[in-house]
Amino acid sequence: MDSQQFREFGKAAIDLMADYYDTIRTRDVLPSVEPxxxxxxxxxxxxxEPESxxxxxxxxxxxxxxGITHWHSPQFHAFYPTGSSFPGIVGGLLSDSLAVIGFSWMSSPACTELEVVTMNWLGKLLGLPEEFLNCSDGPGGGVIQGSASEATLVGLLVAKNKTVHRLMRNDPTLNEGELNAKLVAYTSDQCNSSVEKSGLLGSMKMRxxxxxxEGRLRGETLKNAFEEDRAKGLIPCYVIANLGTTGTCAFDPLYELGPVCNESDVWLHVDAAYAGAAFICPEFRGLMKGVEYADSFDFNPHKWMLVNFDCSAMWVKNGYDLINTFDIQRIYLDDVKTDIKIPDYRHWQIPLGRRFRALKLWTVLRIYGAEGIRNHLRNQISLAQHFAKLVREDDRFLVEPEPSMGLVCFRLKDGDIVTKKLLENLTEKKQIYMVAATYRGRYIIRFVVCSNLTTRQDIEISWNKIRQEADTIIQPTIHTKSQIPAINHFEILSSCEKSK
Structure with a gap:
């Protein structure tokens, strides 16, 4: 393929995808294909032979x-958002076009330096303590990982290395292998599966x-766990706090967990994969009170911040902790020596090679600006609040727990079986996609505002589909408080008399 064919192919592909986004509302969210x-x-x-x-x-x-599940359909309300925007797509195209592998400064200086710049920009927008930034006087800084899963594993491996070497410095008679077998990591039972997986990959017991x-890990619980394990001869090593749990978007109190970790010299990693983007809005920063106690902090711009996957922003207080863990020298990796504080990012991650991810982040920050991103986040939160209002106006449903960010959890008052049936029926029809969770032992349905295309009308269309399906599985007996007129559907204005 020559450059002229590339121009034709590229323009046709962009036209195809622009048309796709323009018509995405006409498609079922879930595909109608078999394995x-x-x-x-x-x-x-x-x-x-070559093909056209x-x-x-x-x-x-x-x-x-x-065979595509349409993650950016306004009727996709499962999991959490995966970021996408036209600026993010173009940033990814520029990155893919340059096709650099930025493992060192010399391998592509702009790749490293743009990452330093954008991570400083983003850290300041979040309101992170200055010691986490590359522009600080200390050894802290930011790095773009592929995912929050990678960031959690990186933190675990660094904590493991740091703890073992600290103990061996204090007592040279200790055996490294025996110490590794005694290390323990801790997190909430509400953690993402990737957090538990990091324990498997890092060969560390994960409690x-x-x-x-309310779904939060409390400081007293953590302190008691430390004491229990020490009594068994085990060594507390690593804690993962959740700011925005997967199930209900609960926020662990860092101001409680942090002092417990700091007093015990235990690495505290903050997983804010989805909800961390909200801290760009000053009104939500109280939810990360105590972040100054953390050793590392990560969130995914590729979730809620309009940056296309993969782009996970991780900051650490001390970059030397990463270097001491991952530094493997080879003569062909020798780089330019400089007095300027420029990180050698191959020591900050698991793989050697790395994509020019900062281009996507830079493009989105430039095109939207901080205010544009704040408007996007606030709008999606307001849409979630609108959905919660609609659910509360139907006497058959309960909203619980309280909505958090762009997530609303709800269930039918008639119980878990009928709530599960509601979700199964909706999934089978493929026009709206949600997933389940549990809250206080009850089966709940998660409704997340995911697509950046979502409007108030889209929310009302989704609610009508949910309400209409409820009509088919619940015996109507009483009227609800208020309804949105159904679309092409004979509406039964009722709910269940037996609701509790």
């Missing part, structure tokens, strides 16, 4: 698109501590 559908459509072997890019795009439309009734 193995694509294996039957595509050849068993790669083509021997027009045929590639045609097959993309005819074979690939039917999931019971959260309080």
């Amino acid at each position: 193995g559908y694509l294996l039957k459509l595509l050849p068993e072997n790669a083509p021997e 890019w027009k045929d590639v795009l045609n097959d993309f439309s005819q074979s690939i698109m039917p 999931l501590l019971k959260s309080d009734p």
Whole structure:
């Protein structure tokens, strides 16, 4: 393919995707395909001869698109958002076009330095303590990881290395292997699965501590766990606090957990994967009170901040902790020596190579500006509040716990079985997608405002689909407080008399 064909192919692909976003509301959120559908459509072997890019795009439309779950549909309300925006797409295109591997400064100076700049910008927007930033006088700084999962694992491996070497310095007779076997990590029973997985990958026992009734890990619980394990001869090493849990978007109190960790010389990592973006809005920064106690902090701009995957922003108080853990020298990796504080990012991550992710972050920050991003976040929170209001106006439903950020959890008063049936029926129809969680032992449905295309009307369309499905599985007996007129549907204005 020459440059002229590249221009034609690229323009056609961009037109195709622009049309896709313009018409995404006309598509079912979930695909109507069976497992193995694509294996039957595509050849068993790669083509021997070159094929036309027009045929590639045609097959993309005819074979690939039917099997896509449309994460950016305004009727996609599952999990949490995955970021996407036209500026983010262009930033990714620029990164892919340059195709640099920025493991050192010399391998592409702009790749390293733009990351330093954008991570400083972003850290300041969040209101992080200055000691976490590259522009501080200390050894702190930010790095873009591939995901929050990677950041959690990086933190665990660094904490493991730092703890073992600290203990061996204090007592040279200690055995490294025996120490590693005694290390323990701690987190809430509301943690993301990736947090528990980091313990498996890092060969460290991970204790999931019971959260309080609001889904938060409390300082007293953590302190008691430390004492229990020390009594067994174990060594507390690593704590992962959650700012915005996956199930209900609960916020662990860092101001309680932090002092417990600091007093015991235990690494505190903050996982704010989804909700961390909200701290760009000053009114939400109280939720990270106590962040100054943390050793590392991570959130995903590729979730709620309009940056396309992958872009996970991680800051540490001391970059030398990472370097001491991951520094492997080879003569071919020798780099330019300088008095300027420029990180060698290959020592700050698990892989050697790294993509020019900062281009996506830089592009989004430039095109939207801080105020544009704040407007986006506040708008999505207001849409979630509107949905919660609609649910509360129907006597058959309960909203619980209280909505948090762009997440609203709800259930039918008639119980877990009928709530589960409601979600199953909606999923089967493929027009709206949500997933379940549990709260205080009850089955709940999570409704997240995900797509940056979502409007108030989209919220009302989603609610109508939910309400209409409830009509089919609950015997109508009483009127609800208020309803939105259904679309192409005979509306039954009722709810269940037996609701509790």
